[in-house]
Amino acid sequence: MKVLVINCGSSSLKYQVLDMDTEALLCKGLVERIGIDGSVINHEKTGMDKFVLEAPMKDHKDAIAHVLDALTDAGHGVVKNMAEIGAVGHRVVHGGEKFAESVLLTDEVIDVIKECSDLAPLHNPANLQGIEACRALMPDTPMVGVFDTSFHQTMPPAAYIYGLPYEYYTRYGIRRYGFHGTSHRFVSARAAKMLGKDIKDLRIITCHLGNGASLAAVKGGKVLDTSMGFTPLAGLIMGTRCGDIDPAIIAYVAGKENKSVAEMDKVMNKESGVYGLSGVSSDFRDIEAAADAGNKRAELALKAYVHRVKAYIGAYIAEMGGVDAIVFTAGLGENSKVMRKDICAGMEELGIKICDERNDVRGRETLISADDSKVAVLLIPTNEEVMIARDTVALTAK
Ligand code: ADP
Numbered sequence: 153m154k155v156l157v158i159n160c161g162s163s164s165l166k167y168q169v170l171d172m173d174t175e176a177l178l179c180k181g182l183v184e185r186i187g188i189d190g191s192v193i194n195h196e197k198t199g200m201d202k203f204v205l206e207a208p209m210k211d212h213k214d215a216i217a218h219v220l221d222a223l224t225d226a227g228h229g230v231v232k233n234m235a236e237i238g239a240v241g242h243r244v245v246h247g248g249e250k251f252a253e254s255v256l257l258t259d260e261v262i263d264v265i266k267e268c269s270d271l272a273p274l275h276n277p278a279n280l281q282g283i284e285a286c287r288a289l290m291p292d293t294p295m296v297g298v299f300d301t302s303f304h305q306t307m308p309p310a311a312y313i314y315g316l317p318y319e320y321y322t323r324y325g326i327r328r329y330g331f332h333g334t335s336h337r338f339v340s341a342r343a344a345k346m347l348g349k350d351i352k353d354l355r356i357i358t359c360h361l362g363n364g365a366s367l368a369a370v371k372g373g374k375v376l377d378t379s380m381g382f383t384p385l386a387g388l389i390m391g392t393r394c395g396d397i398d399p400a401i402i403a404y405v406a407g408k409e410n411k412s413v414a415e416m417d418k419v420m421n422k423e424s425g426v427y428g429l430s431g432v433s434s435d436f437r438d439i440e441a442a443a444d445a446g447n448k449r450a451e452l453a454l455k456a457y458v459h460r461v462k463a464y465i466g467a468y469i470a471e472m473g474g475v476d477a478i479v480f481t482a483g484l485g486e487n488s489k490v491m492r493k494d495i496c497a498g499m500e501e502l503g504i505k506i507c508d509e510r511n512d513v514r515g516r517e518t519l520i521s522a523d524d525s526k527v528a529v530l531l532i533p534t535n536e537e538v539m540i541a542r543d544t545v546a547l548t549a550k
Contacts, residue, residue, distance in 0.1 A: 153238035153549070154178070154231060155541040156223070158216075160242070160282025162274065163187055165215050169223060169230050169237070170541045177537075178230040181222065183215045191215070195222040203228040212278075213285040220289060240295045241544030242283050243334070243536070245275035247299030248325060254302065254543035257283060257295040265297065271325060272383075296544040303337040304330030306374035311471075314382075328386075330378035332360045335534040336368040339481045342532045344373075346517065347477060355472040357465055360534065361491070362482030363391040363434065367461065369468035377471055379464050385421060388464065389457050391434035394424035396460075429453035436484050436491070458494045465495070469502060475527055478504065481534040486515045496529060503527045 153173070159166040165183040170176065181195040191209035196202045203222065209215045223229050223237070231237060242257065248268040255261050262283065269276040286295060312328040313321060320326040336358045343358075344351035351373040358368045365388045368378040379387025379395075389395045397420075406416050419428075427434035430453035432442045442450035469475045480492050489511045496506045503526030511520040513531060521529035 153545055154236055155544050156237050156240045157537045157540045157544070158240060158242050158282050158286060159537075160212060160278050162278040165212065165219070165282060167219055168537045168541075170538065172541055172545045175538055175541075179223070179228075180537075181219065183209065183219065185209075186215045187211055193218050193222060195219075195228060197228045197230060200228060211285075212281040213288060216282070216285040216289055234290055234293070237290070237293060239544045239548040240286050240290065240293055241540040242279060242286070242295060242297050243300070243540055244279045244283075244297045245300045245331070246272035246329070247297075247301045247305075248329070249305065249327075251297070251299050251302050252305035254296055254298040254540075254547060256547050257287075257297050261297065271329070294548040296540075296547045298334060298540040298543050300331045300333050301329045303333030304328075304368070304375045304378050307377060311377045326382055328378070328381045330366065330368070330375065331380045331384045332364070332366045332368075333375075334536040334539045335360045335481060336366075336370065336375065336378070338536060338539040339479045339532045339534055340368075340370040340373070342517065343477050343479050343528075343530050346519070346530060346532070347528055349476075354476045355474055356477045356479060357468050357472075357475055358479045358481065359461065359465075359485055359495070360482045361388075361461070361480065361485035364393065365390045365482070365484070367464045367468065369472050371472045377468060387460075389429070389453075389460050390425045391436075392422050392425045392427045394420045394428070426453040426457055429456060436488060440488070440490060454491075454494075458491070461495050462499075465499070475502075475504075477528040477530060479530045479532050480520075481532050486531060486533050489513070492520065492529075492531070504529065 155170050155172050157168045163186045168180040169178040171178055177198055179197040183193045185191045186209050192206045194202055194204050220234060223231055224233055244265060246268045248271055250264050339358050340356045343356050344354055356370040358370060360366050364384055366378055366380040369376040385393050387395050402416050426439055430439050430450040432439050432450050439450045439453055443454055484491055492511055493506055496504050505522045505525035506520055506529055507522040515533055517532050520531050
């Protein structure tokens with residue numbers, strides 16, 4: 153079966169078509185500036201040059217129409233007509249407590265996703281626009297929703313509840329949800345495969361270190377804890393997000409700088425993290441270069457980043473009663489050997505020992521721990537799209 157995977161943002165849309173008989177990627181693409189001047193689609197058929205088309209796209213429906221044109225084009229297309237696409241898988245950011253698994257998208261399910269929009273006002277409405285546009289243009293094709301939050305729904309209450317009045321949980325759903333779930337699920341399953349073990353017998357710490365970043369403690373295939381929280385702002389220091397801070401800082405700085413809560417929210421989401429610390433960039437390549445050139449704030453940003461990741465790894469080892477494997481994934485985790493080495497440094501007593509030679513790799517599935525390391529340290533490129541497509545096949549083949 154050929155599956156179209158859609159990841160819809162507010163003004164952008166990423167897509168892939170996979171042949172799920174072999175899990176081969178047939179094409180991928182990105183539509184940008186939807187609803188604003190200069191809308192453009194970048195389409196790449198596997199093995200061919202990029203096809204780029206600028207055309208006005210006033211909304212997601214226009215954008216999807218251009219995607220369907222690209223998919224069925226005689227030259228750079230991958231199907232003769234859309235009937236060849238057996239199903240569509242949609243990434244949905246927030247499923248609240250309603251969705252612990254991926255689901256077939258029906259009218260009722262879509263209504264429930266709408267209810268969850270309150271929890272992810274920047275993301276879910278955009279995801280829903282993509283779903284509605286696809287349903288309008290492909291009314292007979294089954295569609296599946298795959299949630300960033302669902303893998304984390306196995307967390308026990310003690311891990312997801314905040315130390316706030318309990319009514320905030322019952323009234324407003326204030327709790328830890330966690331994100332990047334599709335990535336944590338994909339890499340933890342791959343880790344078990346690579347180690348030739350049943351995931352039920354493993355304690356794995358998955359480190360998704362990209363622009364946004366989170367860790368998860370996966371014990372026996374279930375999430376026991378994760379670093380992101382009610383929103384993706386919590387946990388690690390990220391590209392531009394602050395991660396965990398003393399919550400009292402918000403009121404204090406808002407008073408000093410005469411800022412509103414909304415302005416503080418913007419500072420914590422867009423002007424903080426390694427960007428705010430270093431004053432250089434949110435991209436770790438720039439920060440590593442600046443630190444190498446002697447920039448002290450860039451050096452501090454990297455050290456603070458590593459410090460926080462280590463703190464979470466330590467917490468998760470304690471929570472799981474040990475660890476069998478640590479997995480690095482996403483932009484930074486897959487590409488920065490320095491970061492992987494610094495994070496694992498000094499944890500030999502805990503049985504974690506990286507092999508410098510093995511660690512000298514990028515973007516390839518491989519073991520990077522030393523032979524005498526008790527804990528397996530793995531580099532596993534994430535693939536959220538294939539995971540979405542797998543769920544889509546599983547739910548629509550029924
Ligand atoms: P997103 O969260 O946007 O999906 P990615 O997982 O693609 O992010 O990660 C992007 C980040 O990965 C970049 O901002 C950059 O900091 C980091 N990165 C990518 N390549 C490298 C590299 N070679 N060295 C260090 N950092 C890298």
